[in-house]
Amino acid sequence: MSNRRRNKRQEDEELIEGRNPVLEAINSERPINKVLLAKDTHGDQLRYIMAMAKDKQIPVLLREKEVLNRLSVTRMHQGVIAYAAPLAYHSLEDLFRRADRTKEAPLFFLLDGVEDPHNLGSIIRSVEVFGGHGVIVPERRSVGLTPTVVRASAGAANHLPVARVKNTVRAMEELKEKGCWLVGGDMQGETIWEEGFDLTAPLCLVLGGEGKGLSRLVKENCDLLVGIPMRGRVRSLNVSVAAGVFLAEIIRRRASLGKQRL
Secondary structure, three states, rough: OOOHHHHHHHHHHHHEEHHHHHHHHOOOOOEEEEEEOOOOOOOOHHHHHHHHHHHHOOOEEOOOOOHHHHHHOOOOOEEEEEEEEOOOOOOOHHHHHHHHOOOOEEOOOOEEOOOOOOHHHHHHHHHHHHOOOEEEEEEEOOOOOOHHHHHOOHHHHOOEEEEEEEOHHHOOOOHHHOOEEEEEEEEEEEOOOOOOOOOOOOEEEEEEEEOOOHHHHHOOOEEEEEEEOOOOOOOOOOOOHHHHOOOOOOEEEEEHHHHHHH
């Protein structure tokens, strides 16, 4: 196959590897072109994948395991690889429409320079699991929706919209114009546990990149800076872990308000 044809195929298709990522892709609205299964691989999950693919009229091809090994990029295909249309980025308006459909106050995450695909995938997974409405990443100095990100998200990237913006500060201004409070995660900020913070309002939590934190301009454009109290000798958390902590507190606070209104 020529390099030109191979590059064209890579633009038109994306490999999804692993049982959970493939299953989540099939269960989403993402177009799947075909699924490859290793002949010598068995299990209830693979049978379910075959049944779901058949129900959605997705071709399933049985191949020798060595074929999947040659195709695999992650080397963790678990006997199944799907060819899918690349994930499309969304607009900020798409994220607000998603929140409107749920009749909930918007909850977004804006990532300022997260470059590790595993961190981005983990954050997407946490935001989707906790019921957030979208993730926002800049075009530059940030990882995008790569196959590694999709796998690290355990398939959540198939369900949660990700917006990509040209200018982070301009996007923050647009979010403010639409009624969102911008809450920056920063070690010097007030503790997230403070009850005085209204975490039930439309929010966009802004997190900085690995080892760098929030850039100066981004920090200056936040409405509020909050941190997570640290008690151990290590004085920082991985950005994806911090995202999970912030999410848990926001959802706890919103659930508590909901109970008060009953």
